Amino acid sequence: MAGITDQPFRELCCRLGAGLAVSEMVSSNPKVWNTEKSKLRMIHSEEAGIRSVQIAGSCADELAFAAQVNADNGAQIIDINMGCPAKKVNKKLAGSALLREPAQVEQIVKSVVNSVNIPVTLKIRTGWCENSRNGIEIAKIAQDNGIASLAVHGRTRNDFYKGNAEYETIRAIKQAVSIPVVANGDITSVEKAEYVLNYTGADAIMVGRGAQGRPWIFREINHFLKTGTKLPAPSLNEVRSILLGHVTDLHQFYGDYLGVRIARKHVSWYIHSFALLGNELGKEQGEIFTQHFAGDQGKAFRATFNGLSSTSDQLETLELCFDQLVH
Numbered sequence: 023m024a025g026i027t028d029q030p031f032r033e034l035c036c037r038l039g040a041g042l043a044v045s046e047m048v049s050s051n052p053k054v055w056n057t058e059k060s061k062l063r064m065i066h067s068e069e070a071g072i073r074s075v076q077i078a079g080s081c082a083d084e085l086a087f088a089a090q091v092n093a094d095n096g097a098q099i100i101d102i103n104m105g106c107p108a109k110k111v112n113k114k115l116a117g118s119a120l121l122r123e124p125a126q127v128e129q130i131v132k133s134v135v136n137s138v139n140i141p142v143t144l145k146i147r148t149g150w151c152e153n154s155r156n157g158i159e160i161a162k163i164a165q166d167n168g169i170a171s172l173a174v175h176g177r178t179r180n181d182f183y184k185g186n187a188e189y190e191t192i193r194a195i196k197q198a199v200s201i202p203v204v205a206n207g208d209i210t211s212v213e214k215a216e217y218v219l220n221y222t223g224a225d226a227i228m229v230g231r232g233a234q235g236r237p238w239i240f241r242e243i244n245h246f247l248k249t250g251t252k253l254p255a256p257s258l259n260e261v262r263s264i265l266l267g268h269v270t271d272l273h274q275f276y277g278d279y280l281g282v283r284i285a286r287k288h289v290s291w292y293i294h295s296f297a298l299l300g301n302e303l304g305k306e307q308g309e310i311f312t313q314h315f316a317g318d319q320g321k322a323f324r325a326t327f328n329g330l331s332s333t334s335d336q337l338e339t340l341e342l343c344f345d346q347l348v349h
Contacts, residue, residue: 030271036071039240050079050088074099080115086137118179135168176207212246235291
């Protein structure tokens with residue numbers, strides 16, 4: 023997820039149970055690689071687990087070259103993005119726009135797979151629109167041309183993120199191919215994770231937006247799938263440690279100016295999840311979270327935090343907030 027799954031967030035998710043955290047989408051166009059944004063996205067750290075780097079574009083030769091460069095820089099898996107629904111990506115015939123061009127999909131997959139000696143995976147949606155759900159066709163092309171694993175989001179491109187993900191197409195894709203299939207879309211609870219796995223028959227699940235502000239969801243899912251029981255919600259002290267650690271890592275990774283701005287959106291997601299977390303905690307802690315982060319209280323804190331312009335102010339405000347929660 024561009025702008026979200028940066029190195030600090032990937033490292034955090036892996037520490038909290040994610041089996042694989044894929045990088046932010048990297049353009050295959052070499053002309054943009056010298057921008058600060060691209061340079062940061064092309065840092066592949068061992069601390070973030072298996073190094074899977076996602077590339078996007080429409081030119082088979084450019085994508086193959088991008089795969090080679092990232093493999094040389096330490097990538098252990100190359101993931102091709104054919105699922106992004108963003109207009110600025112699709113107008114360049116990249117992302118999910120490629121689902122309308124099966125012949126181009128085949129050319130790209132062949133070129134990238136043949137260009138590197140590491141596994142190549144593919145991320146798609148179920149199709150371009152409701153009337154052209156061709157996920158099975160794309161999946162077979164992927165399998166026949168060397169893709170090692172296929173992740174499928176349960177919406178079409180035209181759905182963007184509206185409505186509910188559907189899993190029937192993912193189930194059909196799983197039945198049509200023998201390569202591993204990863205189910206994605208609206209997995210925001212341990213119960214939903216179990217349901218999607220059982221319904222689709224997928225080999226794994228991918229959590230995206232469900233981890234924003236709630237990176238501990240991965241260990242919760244792992245525990246539930248193994249034992250059938252729920253882990254206790256994280257304690258106030260652990261939540262404090264996770265959030266402050268994450269914000270500190272963002273400041274260090276991006277520097278003062280950009281780090282402050284990137285931290286704002288992550289803290290906003292945490293505040294939203296804290297309001298929901300109140301329902302999962304015991305009565306005393308639950309009431310504390312709900313009183314401070316639900317409704318107008320949560321909005322007021324986000325507004326205050328978003329107005330801060332220094333790393334020290336952000337950290338001090340968060341420390342003060344948690345001190346008040348404890349007392």
